[in-house]
Amino acid sequence: MSERAAPFYCPYCGDEDLRPHETGHGAWECAACNRAFQLKFLGLLSRGLTTDDGGGDEI
Numbered sequence: 001m002s003e004r005a006a007p008f009y010c011p012y013c014g015d016e017d018l019r020p021h022e023t024g025h026g027a028w029e030c031a032a033c034n035r036a037f038q039l040k041f042l043g044l045l046s047r048g049l050t051t052d053d054g055g056g057d058e059i
């Protein structure tokens, strides 16, 4: 839930040369492909945490 969530790779070209965009607010720019994009937290998934009850064997 952090505002600091940082991408490791550009979602468009896959490069790692990312730097914060001047607008802030989760905006990043890629020095490799010159794209600017923004990360946004949309909310939690409704399914909640999974409990892995598929096998029935603990450990």
Ligand SMILES: [Zn+2]
Pocket (backbone or CB within 6 Å): 010, 011, 012, 013, 014, 015, 030, 031, 032, 033, 034, 035
């Ligand atoms: Zn890129």
